[in-house]
Amino acid sequence: MAYLATPTATAEIIKKYSFHFQKKFGQNFLIDANILEKIIHSAEITGEDCVIEIGPGIGTMTQYLAEHAREVVAVEIDKNLIPILEDTLLEYHNVTIINEDILKVDIAGLADEKNGGRPVKVVANLPYYITTPIIMGLFESKVPLSSITIMVQKEVADRMQVGPGTKDYGALSLAVQYYAKPELIMNVPPACFMPRPGVGSSVIRLTRFTEPPVKITSEKKLFSIIRAAFNQRRKTLVNALVNSSSLIDDDGNGRRATRSEVCDVLDKMGLSQTIRGEALTLEEFAEFSNLF
Ligand code: SAM
Numbered sequence: 027m028a029y030l031a032t033p034t035a036t037a038e039i040i041k042k043y044s045f046h047f048q049k050k051f052g053q054n055f056l057i058d059a060n061i062l063e064k065i066i067h068s069a070e071i072t073g074e075d076c077v078i079e080i081g082p083g084i085g086t087m088t089q090y091l092a093e094h095a096r097e098v099v100a101v102e103i104d105k106n107l108i109p110i111l112e113d114t115l116l117e118y119h120n121v122t123i124i125n126e127d128i129l130k131v132d133i134a135g136l137a138d139e140k141n142g143g144r145p146v147k148v149v150a151n152l153p154y155y156i157t158t159p160i161i162m163g164l165f166e167s168k169v170p171l172s173s174i175t176i177m178v179q180k181e182v183a184d185r186m187q188v189g190p191g192t193k194d195y196g197a198l199s200l201a202v203q204y205y206a207k208p209e210l211i212m213n214v215p216p217a218c219f220m221p222r223p224g225v226g227s228s229v230i231r232l233t234r235f236t237e238p239p240v241k242i243t244s245e246k247k248l249f250s251i252i253r254a255a256f257n258q259r260r261k262t263l264v265n266a267l268v269n270s271s272s273l274i275d276d277d278g279n280g281r282r283a284t285r286s287e288v289c290d291v292l293d294k295m296g297l298s299q300t301i302r303g304e305a306l307t308l309e310e311f312a313e314f315s316n317l318f
Contacts, residue, residue, distance in 0.1 A: 030086040030114060031059040036220050039084050043110050047221060051104050052153030055083045056177075058218040061229075066090045068211045068231055069149045069175035076141035080128045080150035080160060083107060085114035087151060092118035095147075097140055101128045129159055133169045145172040145234070154179045154223070158198055161232075165205040174206070174232040183210060183228035190305050197256045200308050201249065204240070206232035240312035243276050248315040250274040255303025255311075263303045264288045283318075291317045 030036055036057050039045070047053045056062060065087070071077060071094040082088045082100035084107065091098045098121045102111065108125050115121050122140075124131065137146045148171065152160060157178050164171060178186075185194045186202040187210060202208055211229040216222040242248050254270035255263055267273065267283045275281045289299050291314055297306075306314065 029059060029089060030084055031057060031062050031090075033057045033220060036084065036086070039110060039114065040220075043106075045084075045106060045110065048104060050155075052081075052155050053083065053104070054151075054219040054221060054223045056086050056151055056218060057220045058214075061212075061214055061218050062087055062090050064212060065149065065175060065177070065229055066094055068229065069147055069173065071095050071147065071149070076137070076144075076146045078133060078136065078146050078148045080148065081153050082111060082123070083151070085111045087149070088115055088121060089118070091149060092121050096120060098122070099124065099136055099140055101126055101131055103127045129156065129163060133164065134167055137170050141170075143170055145170045147172055148174040148176070150175075151177040154182075154225070157182050161198075162201060165201065171234045173234060175211070175229065176232075177214065177227050177229050179223075180213060180226035180228045183230045186230060186232070190307055195304055196259070197249075197252050200252050200311060202232060203308055204238055204245075204248075206234050208232050240309055241316075242312050243316050244274070244278070246274045246278055247276055247318070248312060251315050251318065252303070252311055255306070259302065259304050261302070262300050263306070264292070264299055266303055287318070 028035055030039060036055055073096055075095045076097045077091050077095040079088055079091055079098060079100040082102050088098060088100050100121060101124045105125055108123060111123050137143060148164060164174060185196060185198050186208045188194045188199055209231045211231055214227040214229060250273045254273060255266050258266040258269060264285060267288050268285050273281050273283055292299055294317055295313055
């Protein structure tokens, strides 16, 4: 099977199988070999690696992954793509295709089964409608991971990298930067996909920290504070937290905050009582969470 990463080869497969693109699955297939090579290179795939690919489509990126990695597990939701993948990946004996919704797959279990629990690499041209739940799921479910190299909507890549003082800064920025070091690899124009998406795309690599950059007493508590702060980002941190009904304490139980305890913590940190959550760094959120 020839490489699929050209407009002609992709169009031929689409025609051969009378495949209909499903917008609801975020199907925009890569048709540019240069971009694929750069993704594989920046993901630093070696012959030792077990790679999990989310949404292989017709197998365009899977071909490259299979040639570089020891083992590839590709999870695709669209059952109409499974016979196509069985054809396009026929000659690769190190690829397992799973017809499932990635949000329902036990990825930690897969890493255990396929890689003896050692860290896997995730590489994907993601379906944009579920980018955040996929990334958060990978981090929060404690999948053993060394890196995630993914194509995402450009705006989402921007959000992952910024700090306080920009409009893109939010819960996703803090979560990503708590778990990993984000690095922009490249921007990718719509013309590199079939069909063309309505937005610009970027490839970003998230290298998982072995130790988080801040020490905290409870991740659940920290992230409940961050979520509450950004749910009402135009409000002061005091008001956002007092209004929240979903804060979590050190033992994982739900709790509500009183105005005076939030003010006390801000005083101890030397921060103004009128500060907004969007002005706090990850280190400050961590300190706030530990004192709260
Ligand atoms: N990897 C291919 C490529 O680069 O050409 C296709 C990428 S396309 C942007 C996203 C792929 O994810 C599609 O094949 C789509 O069917 C699949 N997909 C969408 N939602 C999914 C889900 N919940 N679980 C697994 N795959 C999904």
